[in-house]
Structure formats: C-alpha cells, structure tokens
Amino acid sequence: MENKEIKNNSMETKKFKGRVIAGGSLEGEALVSRQGVNTLATFQKSALKNAKKVISSDQNNPDLYKKEITGKILCLPKTIGSTTGGLVIQTICSMGINPSAMLFSEEIDSLACSGIILAKNWENSSIIAIDKLGDEFLNYVQTGDKIKIEEDGTITITK
Amino acid sequence: MELTQEELDILNGKEGETKAKIMKTVVEFGDVFGAKRLVPITHEGHLVTSFGIGLIKPLFRIMDEIIAAGIKTVYPFTIDPRPIDYENVKCNVLNKLIFSKIMYSQQKRYEEQLKEIGLRGENDFSCTCYMDEVGNIPKYGDILSWAESSAVVYANSVLGARCNRNSGMLDIFSLIIGKVPEFGLLTDEGRKADYIIELKTSKLPEAQILGSAIGLKVMEDVPYIVGLDKFLGTNLDDKTKSYLKDMGAASASNGAVGLYHVENLTPEAKNFGKKLIKKDAKIYVIDDEELERVYKSYPVLWKNVNAKPKLCFIGCPHLSYSQLYDWSKNIICELTKNNRKKILVKTIFTTSPQVKEKFSKTELYKEILKTGVKISSICPLMYTNNPLAGSKPIITNSNKLRTYSQSRYYKDDDILNIIAGKGVK
Numbered sequence: 001m002e003n004k005e006i007k008n009n010s011m012e013t014k015k016f017k018g019r020v021i022a023g024g025s026l027e028g029e030a031l032v033s034r035q036g037v038n039t040l041a042t043f044q045k046s047a048l049k050n051a052k053k054v055i056s057s058d059q060n061n062p063d064l065y066k067k068e069i070t071g072k073i074l075c076l077p078k079t080i081g082s083t084t085g086g087l088v089i090q091t092i093c094s095m096g097i098n099p100s101a102m103l104f105s106e107e108i109d110s111l112a113c114s115g116i117i118l119a120k121n122w123e124n125s126s127i128i129a130i131d132k133l134g135d136e137f138l139n140y141v142q143t144g145d146k147i148k149i150e151e152d153g154t155i156t157i158t159k
Numbered sequence: 160m161e162l163t164q165e166e167l168d169i170l171n172g173k174e175g176e177t178k179a180k181i182m183k184t185v186v187e188f189g190d191v192f193g194a195k196r197l198v199p200i201t202h203e204g205h206l207v208t209s210f211g212i213g214l215i216k217p218l219f220r221i222m223d224e225i226i227a228a229g230i231k232t233v234y235p236f237t238i239d240p241r242p243i244d245y246e247n248v249k250c251n252v253l254n255k256l257i258f259s260k261i262m263y264s265q266q267k268r269y270e271e272q273l274k275e276i277g278l279r280g281e282n283d284f285s286c287t288c289y290m291d292e293v294g295n296i297p298k299y300g301d302i303l304s305w306a307e308s309s310a311v312v313y314a315n316s317v318l319g320a321r322c323n324r325n326s327g328m329l330d331i332f333s334l335i336i337g338k339v340p341e342f343g344l345l346t347d348e349g350r351k352a353d354y355i356i357e358l359k360t361s362k363l364p365e366a367q368i369l370g371s372a373i374g375l376k377v378m379e380d381v382p383y384i385v386g387l388d389k390f391l392g393t394n395l396d397d398k399t400k401s402y403l404k405d406m407g408a409a410s411a412s413n414g415a416v417g418l419y420h421v422e423n424l425t426p427e428a429k430n431f432g433k434k435l436i437k438k439d440a441k442i443y444v445i446d447d448e449e450l451e452r453v454y455k456s457y458p459v460l461w462k463n464v465n466a467k468p469k470l471c472f473i474g475c476p477h478l479s480y481s482q483l484y485d486w487s488k489n490i491i492c493e494l495t496k497n498n499r500k501k502i503l504v505k506t507i508f509t510t511s512p513q514v515k516e517k518f519s520k521t522e523l524y525k526e527i528l529k530t531g532v533k534i535s536s537i538c539p540l541m542y543t544n545n546p547l548a549g550s551k552p553i554i555t556n557s558n559k560l561r562t563y564s565q566s567r568y569y570k571d572d573d574i575l576n577i578i579a580g581k582g583v584k
Contacts, residue, residue, distance in 0.1 A: 021191060036378050036415065041563055048262065048544060050214055059458050060413075060562060080378060080415040082563065083207045083306040086326025087218060094217045108191065109379055109415060110343065114326035117187050121180060122217060 012159045016137045020153040021108055021129035022116050028100050030145040030157070031072040033063040034138065036080035039088050039111065042069070047092055054097050063143070073147045074099040077138060079112040089115025093125035101128035101149055105138035130155065160189050160340065161196055169336070177228040181332045188329060189340025197338035198345065200304050202297045202320070203279065204236030204334040205288045207306035208327040210541050211242075211266035218328065219265055222272040225335070232277035233337035237288040237295045239307050240477065240509070242266065242541030247533040248507055257545055277334070285511030285536065287404065287477040289313055292513035299426055302345065304333035308415075309408035309476045309559065315418035317395065317403050319426035321345045324379070324417040344417050350427065351381065352420060352436045358386030359446040363402075365570050367558040369445065370406035372453040374414025376443050381418050382410075383436050388423040395424065401479040408476045409558035460565040466552040467504075471578050472539040472566065474509035475557035483510050483518050483534075487527040493579035494530060502531045504554070504578045512536045530579075540564060 038058050045057035053071075056064035079085055089112065092098045098119070102112065108131040119125035130153045141147070141157050148156040162170065170186065172179040189197065208218060242263050250258060270278075279295070286307050288295035297303055297320035305311050306325045314320040323343045325333065333339045343349040354377045358364070373382050391399050403421070410416035420428040420435055427435060473486060486508060494500065510518070515534055518524050528534070543553060543564035553566040554577060561568040569577065576582070 038412075038562065044544065044563070047214055048212070049546070059460050059565070078379065078415070080374075081308070081412055083308045083311065083324055083330075084327045087208060087215065087328050090217050090328065091215050095214070110188075110192070110324050111326045111415075113191050114188060114329045117184055117191075118217075118326075118328055121184050121187070122221060 014140060014157050016133050016155045016157070018103070018130040018133040018153045018155065020151075021113065021131055022120050022127060023151050023153075024126055024128040025149055025151050026100055026128065027146065027148045028071065028073045030075050030141050030143055030147050031064065031067060031069060031099070032075045032138070032141055032143045033061060035061060035063065036078055037061065037064065037074070037076045038081035039079045039085035039115070040082040043088050043092055046097065047088065047095065052097065054092065069099050070097045072099050073101045073103060073149070075103045075105070075138060075141050077106045078104055078109040080109070083111060085111030086114030086118055090118040090123060093119035093127055094123045098125065098127050101130070103133055103137070103155060104129070104131035105133050105135055107131055160186055160194050162186065166197060175228050177224050178230060178335070181335055185329070185332050185336055185340065189342060192340065192342040194340035194342040196341055197336070198302055198341045199338050200234060200302050200333065202301040202303055203234045203295050204232060204303070204330065205295060205305040205307055205310050206236050206238040206327070206330050209239035209241060209284055209538070211263050211269035213261065213264040219269060219272070221328070222269070222276070226272060226275045230276065230335055232331070232334035234334060235277050235279035236334060237279055237283040237285065237293065238273065239284065239286050240536055240538035240541070241284045242538055244535045244537045247535035248537055248542060254545060262545065276331070282512040285477050285513070286310060286538065287479065287511055289318065290479060290511060290514060292480065292517055293511050302339060304330055304339050306330035308411035309404070312407040312411045312417055312419070313404055315344055316407055316420065316425050317400055324415065350418060350435070352383035352440055353377065353380035354382040355436060355440050355442045356382045356384040357442060357444045358384060359444060360450065361447055363390035364445075364450055366402045366405035367409045367556060367568070368450050368454050368570070370409025371413040371558045372445055372450060373419070374410035374412070374416050375453065377414060377416060379415035379417065381420070382416065383420045383422065383428070383440070385422045387421050391421070391424060393423045397479060397481045399424070401482050404476055404479065412559040412562045457561060457568050459567055461552045461567060462550065463552070468552050468554040468567075468577060469505065470551060470553045471504045471506040471574065472509060472553065472555045472557065472560060473506065473574065475539045475555065475560040477536070478508055478510040478514065480514050480517060483508060483514060484523065487523050487532070489575055490530060490532065490579045491526055493575055497580055499579065500530065502578045503582060506532045506578050507539070508532060508534045509537060509539055510534065
C-alpha cells in the first residue's frame with residue numbers, strides 16, 4: 001500500500017495512512033524508536049520480573065531504553081533480533097503489559113507480524129498494528145505526540 | 160492465498176478446532192506478506208523456544224491444547240539449548256532457587272510436552288543443530304520451518320536451504336501443518352541482495368564485529384559480501400563454516416539478517432554470482448576504521464566499568480568442534496607461556512551435547528578441564544537472564560550474548576589475554 005499524507009490542517013496536525021494488520025481505534029501518546037526495535041532485548045526484563053509495566057531494557061536503543069512502553073503507541077520502522085520475538089509479543093499481550101498499538105513505518109517484519117496474529121487469535125488481544133506508514137511518518141512523529149488511530153489505518157498526529 | 164481443498168478442510172475444522180486455529184494463524188501470517196500458497200516443508204524442524212519460563216503461559220497452554228487434540232508435528236524437530244546445567248555452571252542456593260522454582264519452573268513439564276509432539280531426541284538441545292555431530296542438516300533448496308535467528312541465517316546462507324525468520328510458536332504451527340507460506344526468503348526474488356558489502360579491511364575481521372556492523376546497517380535486507388573470500392578462501396571447510404556461523408549470528412541479533420551471500424564462497428553466490436544483486440542495491444563499505452567505530456559503540460553496562468570479570472562465556476552460538484579444539488589449545492598455550500596452570504576468570508565453553516560428547520573422548524578435553532574451564536550445553540543467554548547474574552561482571556566473545564544481556568563484549572585475543580594471559584588491559 002502506498003503511503004500518503006492525507007491532510008495538513010495546521011502546523012500541529014498531520015495525517016498518514018497505512019495498512020491495517022490488526023485494526024481498532026484509539027487515542028494515545030507516541031513513543032518513537034528511530035531504529036529497529038529488538039523485541040527480546042526490549043521486553044525481556046520486565047516480562048521476566050512479571051512487572052505490571054514494561055520498561056525497555058534494550059541498552060542498544062537509546063530512544064527507548066528505560067522508558068515505559070505499556071499502553072503507549074509504539075512508532076518504529078520494524079522489529080529486529082531474536083526469533084522469540086513473536087512469542088514475546090504474544091506473552092506481553094497475554095499479560096496485559098503491551099503497547100496499545102504498534103505503528104510501523106516499513107512493511108511489518110515476520111516476527112512482529114507473528115506476535116500480532118498470535119495475540120489476536122490466541123489471546124483475544126486488542127493490540128493495534130498498522131504498517132507501511134512511510135519514512136515521512138517516522139521522521140515526523142516524536143515521543144510525546146498525541147496520536148489518533150482510526151479503524152481504516154488513518155493516523156492523526158498532533159503536536 | 161489460494162488454498163487446496165485439503166487445506167480448506169483443515170481451516171474449516173475437519174481435523175478439529177485446534178488444528179483449524181493453527182491453520183488460520185499460518186494463513187493469516189502468509190497473507191500479510193502476499194504469499195500465494197502454502198508449500199510443503201521438506202526437512203526436520205528446529206524450534207527456538209527451549210526454556211520453560213513460567214511466565215510464558217501462552218506457550219504451555221497452547222502445547223497442552225495441541226497434545227489434548229492428539230496433534231503431532233509432520234517432521235521431528237531439534238530445539239535450542241536447555242537453560243540449566245548445575246553440574247558445569249555452578250549456582251549458589253539463591254540462584255538455584257530462582258532458576259528452578261521461579262524462572263524455569265515449567266522446564267520439566269515443557270520438555271515432556273515437546274517429546275509428546277515430536278522432539279527428535281533427548282539430547283537434541285542446541286542452537287547449532289546443523290553441525291555434523293547433531294545432524295539436522297538441510298540440503299540445498301530444502302524448505303524449512305525453523306526459528307532461532309542464528310540457525311535460520313546459517314541454513315539459508317551456508318547451506319542454501321530456504322527458510323523465513325519464523326517466530327517461536329509459528330515454527331511449531333507450520334511443522335504441524337507440514338507447510339509454510341511461500342514468500343520472502345522462500346522465493347528467488349526474496350533471496351536477491353539489497354546491499355553490496357564491500358569489505359576493505361587489512362585482515363580477516365572478527366566475525367562477531369563484522370556481522371554486527373552488517374546487521375546494524377542492513378537490518379533485515381539481504382547483503383552480498385564482496386572481499387571476504389580474499390581471507391576465507393572459496394571452500395566451506397569447518398573453520399570457514401564456524402566463522403560464518405558467528406558472523407551470521409551477530410548479523411541476525413544486531414539486525415535481522417536472514418540470508419547473506421559471500422561472493423565465491425556461499426552456495427548461491429557460487430552458482431549465480433553478481434546476478435543475485437538487485438539493480439538498485441545500496442553499497443556499504445567496511446574498512447578497519449568502520450569496524451573499530453562499531454566496536455567502540457557497544458555500551459558497557461556493568462555497574463563498575465572497571466570491575467574484574469567474574470565469569471566468561473565462550474560459545475554463543477554453540478561452539479563447533481574445531482572452535483572447541485582451538486580455544487582449548489589456545490588457552491593451554493597461553494597459560495603455559497605465562498607459567499600458569501589455572502585460568503584467571505571462571506570460563507564456560509558452550510557447545511552442543513553431541514560435540515561435547517565427541518570432544519570428551521580426547522586427551523585435550525582432560526587437559527582443558529584441568530585448567531578450570533567448564534564445558535556445558537546450556538544457553539548462556541538463559542543463564543544471564545537470571546536477575547542475580549545481571550549484576551555480575553560477565554565477559555563474552557559473543558555479540559549475540561552482548562545484545563541480550565549485560566555481558567561485556569571483547570575480541571577473541573582480548574578474551575584469551577583476560578582469562579589466561581596478563582589480565583585486563
């Protein structure tokens with residue numbers, strides 16, 4: 001699906017549209033990683049501690065390291081690293097400590113995709129996933145921005 | 160995706176609700192990537208999830224459901240290393256309590272579940288299932304449902320098999336269906352290179368740093384490496400395969416590489432040469448300076464960066480026989496040179512149970528054990544996941560272990576110096 005900017009209402013609001021992997025609508029706060037998110041490295045410590053909230057433990061990702069991820073709208077190019085990635089996403093969804101949505105600028109990778117589909121089919125998770133939002137989306141969005149997600153994959157970013 | 164009547168029947172519940180849900184998951188996964196069909200798997204499986212961590216409740220619940228439905232995998236499978244080996248990786252009482260009662264409380268139950276659905280053998284726990292001694296070796300062109308990033312990249316690149324970077328759970332699901340969605344690295348187009356890596360170093364780079372540099376740059380793209388054959392030659396002998404194993408593991412953990420080609424060396428590069436490179440491929444030049452930049456970028460996460468190392472892991476991924484032999488020889492030689500009999504830092508080699516068994520029949524095995532080195536078949540990452548281990552200054556020559564733990568990475572020569580030579584520089 002081609003990414004395109006739909007609208008530019010003002011200096012503060014911009015819209016993007018991507019492909020819906022797992023649909024839904026919500027509003028929330030952006031947490032942005034400019035580099036690939038290593039799923040295992042990011043989530044393992046909090047999951048192993050049975051923590052109520054995920055604090056990123058990935059030392060190699062300064063955008064996320066030590067930041068709270070649970071309930072945030074995680075904006076990223078894609079995920080990287082261990083092939084446990086899908087099961088890790090499924091597990092954090094089953095524990096209810098997942099980000100509320102994952103917005104991918106690129107095509108979703110096989111591990112994140114597995115995790116989202118496993119969470120949806122086997123855990124009845126409401127996690128939202130949208131991919132192919134484009135480089136411009138990831139260049140524009142910043143941690144702390146307000147994001148509105150619509151069922152059809154439209155993303156509105158308000159600064 | 161177009162499904163056959165047999166596949167549709169499974170999807171519609173003819174073989175039970177659980178298998179229908181498994182088929183649905185595999186098909187939905189394939190649909191996302193535009194797969195047109197499912198293709199039969201042609202070789203044994205390899206699973207990534209070998210650890211009975213109590214908190215991965217979905218895994219044990221789904222395994223129970225699979226067993227209750229009487230479902231087994233179409234091919235037997237090997238699996239990643241076990242997490243615990245108290246005999247060779249000593250733990251104090253508190254550590255043992257955390258491992259056995261809290262972290263890996265479901266290990267026994269999970270191993271029983273694995274046997275029920277198709278685990279190949281009692282000792283088939285290694286991330287290097289493709290070693291001759293372990294014997295899960297796909298042929299060129301085989302279609303696989305493997306997970307374990309380092310094994311997938313090895314099977315694709317060094318053996319010429321075809322496998323996507325499957326996730327834990329999906330690896331089992333596809334082995335149950337006996338088929339995988341055809342997309343990505345299963346297709347000719349998906350195996351073409353997006354990147355040309357021009358290697359311009361003055362000597363053979365550390366495999367672990369070269370792989371890291373490539374992974375960090377190309378992420379999940381396919382790199383075509385030019386110039387490495389100058390150092391490695393054009394034959395895939397045991398030492399070269401060991402090098403490629405470590406380079407691939409670093410590229411897959413520091414990035415998400417599932418396949419690389421090395422000009423004049425790996426099978427598809429030998430068969431097709433530069434025809435494997437896409438027209439718009441990007442170029443990444445790696446020289447000595449670039450490798451040093453990458454090496455220096457690794458953060459040190461010890462509380463005290465000047466702490467004396469307390470433990471050293473060598474073998475992530477598991478050491479090959481030739482690596483085990485060389486490390487043993489090198490340590491003994493270094494100790495002799497320094498008039499020592501014992502190593503300075505508690506060191507654990509990790510290798511597959513089968514390689515360990517073979518090595519245990521040699522004189523060198525007895526000699527290396529006398530120095531204090533232990534040989535285990537655990538997954539070092541599973542050990543370092545222990546919250547108590549997190550505070551320990553652990554060193555390693557594995558870029559993968561560095562990525563997933565607080566272990567500090569050192570080059571091979573530095574590790575040798577620290578554990579058997581003059582200590583930390």
